[in-house]
Amino acid sequence: MKHLLKLLDLSPGEIVEILDLADELKAELKSGISKPRLQGKTLGMIFQKSSTRTRVSFEVGMYQLGGMALYLNANDLQIGRGEPVEDTARVLSRYLDGIMIRTYAQEEVERLAEYSSIPVINGLTDMFHPCQVLADLMTMREYLGRDLAGKKLCFIGDGNNMANSLIVGGLKMGMSVSCACPENYRPAKVVLDFAANYGNKFTLTDKPEAAAVGADVMVTDVWASMGQEHEKAQRELAFKGYQVNDRIMALANPNCIVQHCLPAHKGEEITYEVFEAHAKEIFDEAENRLHVQKAVLVKLLG
Numbered sequence: 407m408k409h410l411l412k413l414l415d416l417s418p419g420e421i422v423e424i425l426d427l428a429d430e431l432k433a434e435l436k437s438g439i440s441k442p443r444l445q446g447k448t449l450g451m452i453f454q455k456s457s458t459r460t461r462v463s464f465e466v467g468m469y470q471l472g473g474m475a476l477y478l479n480a481n482d483l484q485i486g487r488g489e490p491v492e493d494t495a496r497v498l499s500r501y502l503d504g505i506m507i508r509t510y511a512q513e514e515v516e517r518l519a520e521y522s523s524i525p526v527i528n529g530l531t532d533m534f535h536p537c538q539v540l541a542d543l544m545t546m547r548e549y550l551g552r553d554l555a556g557k558k559l560c561f562i563g564d565g566n567n568m569a570n571s572l573i574v575g576g577l578k579m580g581m582s583v584s585c586a587c588p589e590n591y592r593p594a595k596v597v598l599d600f601a602a603n604y605g606n607k608f609t610l611t612d613k614p615e616a617a618a619v620g621a622d623v624m625v626t627d628v629w630a631s632m633g634q635e636h637e638k639a640q641r642e643l644a645f646k647g648y649q650v651n652d653r654i655m656a657l658a659n660p661n662c663i664v665q666h667c668l669p670a671h672k673g674e675e676i677t678y679e680v681f682e683a684h685a686k687e688i689f690d691e692a693e694n695r696l697h698v699q700k701a702v703l704v705k706l707l708g
């Protein structure tokens with residue numbers, strides 16, 4: 407593994423290795439041990455979009471590993487004034503040991519990686535959010551057991567970056583994945599093509615109730631992602647009926663956990679009641695960003 411651009415690039419074995427190392431790093435941290443596995447290493451973090459979790463968890467993660475992270479707001483970089491991504495990649499490769507980037511187009515991340523001689527990590531694009539889904543899988547293993555094979559993951563809402571990455575991650579872990587999205591808001595074609603290899607382990611419907619039946623994990627995400635704020639009104643109409651609420655949860659397994667990458671819009675994609683009833687799992691998921699990304703950093707930069 408040279409980069410982390412999308413989960414489609416990783417084998418199930420590589421995903422499990424990251425999750426196992428993340429468990430180990432979490433246990434170490436909780437017992438007060440801190441091995442400087444990335445002593446003297448630097449990570450540049452390019453942000454074209456806002457972030458709370460990704461920024462803080464990567465920055466703290468690098469510090470805990472003995473390295474350092476640089477926050478690079480794209481608007482302050484020459485890339486924000488049009489310097490080509492391939493030149494930015496070659497320059498940053500001369501200073502840094504790794505690059506994390508959050509941006510719009512997946513192609514930009516892929517291009518950055520193509521021209522970088524150092525590892526590139528996707529910190530979210532319009533298409534994928536691999537770091538988040540690794541944290542979700544880590545959390546699922548904590549609640550459902552280390553072997554996720556045969557467990558049912560349900561995603562209700564927009565076929566966005568989270569849906570795309572969850573479908574790939576869940577299927578690669580042997581889970582069955584059911585997805586409920588309105589017709590015009592389906593997951594990406596490349597993801598549906600991938601899922602087609604999994605037969606009836608993957609289902610896509612426009613009926614949230616059908617998708618929710620027997621779920622072990624219920625996941626949702628905002629209806630309007632970053633960059634889609636202007637579509638908010640139209641999306642609220644399209645996603646009416648795609649809310650994770652008590653009625654949907656009653657169809658899932660009794661011990662079903664809830665995951666939400668955050669930030670959440672309570673009262674829209676999830677009710678306040680369901681969110682608060684499952685806050686423990688949701689904030690464990692947020693915490694696990696730190697541990698799983700440290701594992702990714704050790705694998706790529708170590």
Ligand code: CP
Binds near residue numbers: 460461530538
């Ligand atoms: N879930 C997530 O990526 O959060 P941020 O946008 O705050 O980084």
Ligand code: NVA
Binds near residue numbers: 531532568627628667
């Ligand atoms: N789908 C959301 C995820 C935020 C972490 C977005 O892209 O804005």
